[in-house]
Amino acid sequence: GAGVSQSPSNKVTEKGKDVELRCDPISGHTALYWYRQSLGQGLEFLIYFQGNSAPDKSGLPSDRFSAERTGGSVSTLTIQRTQQEDSAVYLCASSLAAGVANFGPGTRLTVT
Amino acid sequence: AQTVTQSQPEMSVQEAETVTLSCTYDTSESDYYLFWYKQPPSRQMILVIRQEAYKQQNATENRFSVNFQKAAKSFSLKISDSQLGDAAMYFCAYRPSGTYKYIFGTGTRLKVLA
Numbered sequence: 001g002a003g004v005s006q007s008p009s010n011k012v013t014e015k016g017k018d019v020e021l022r023c024d025p026i027s028g029h030t031a032l033y034w035y036r037q038s039l040g041q042g043l044e045f046l047i048y049f050q051g052n053s054a055p056d057k058s059g060l061p062s063d064r065f066s067a068e069r070t071g072g073s074v075s076t077l078t079i080q081r082t083q084q085e086d087s088a089v090y091l092c093a094s095s096l097a098a099g100v101a102n103f104g105p106g107t108r109l110t111v112t
Numbered sequence: 113a114q115t116v117t118q119s120q121p122e123m124s125v126q127e128a129e130t131v132t133l134s135c136t137y138d139t140s141e142s143d144y145y146l147f148w149y150k151q152p153p154s155r156q157m158i159l160v161i162r163q164e165a166y167k168q169q170n171a172t173e174n175r176f177s178v179n180f181q182k183a184a185k186s187f188s189l190k191i192s193d194s195q196l197g198d199a200a201m202y203f204c205a206y207r208p209s210g211t212y213k214y215i216f217g218t219g220t221r222l223k224v225l226a
Contacts, residue, residue: 045213093157
């Protein structure tokens, strides 16, 4: 079946602009995660959603970052007033309740 | 704090040879899961193998196997009969049971030499 999809694949934006990154999880997966991967670094946890529970936002680096998941499916990660240090690959993953995370191809964000 | 350490930023292996990638982790939990993910240049993270901490038997998946030493908090990945397609970044990850937060190491870049 279809895997996790993310859009756009690449995004270039000017410093100070807002961006929205989209994630379409695998159908039926109740858990959805966002991670950030900076150049040469590992994956940094940002946020996860699990069913109807309150999301774990403990990894969001600042209040410029927010995420929502509508209808238990699609998720949008929003970064307001982008800064150059926000440049990274943003990875989304989904899983069944206790299953293994399946990752999407990521969105490469470049802030100029 | 729970951490995952991959001390080898880069490794090389000759095609058809065997290579072992190291991973150590720090946790006070007794029940958790460990994973190895592969990330080729396409950026797509692919699960290679996973291990439940309560299982003593080391997980294997075709040419990939792990050496899980719970007391030492070590979780190394062995790739046998290395192939050119194995070239990628390999990430070790830890997830406590009952949570959904994965903690990743910084990765090891594996080069396979023809």
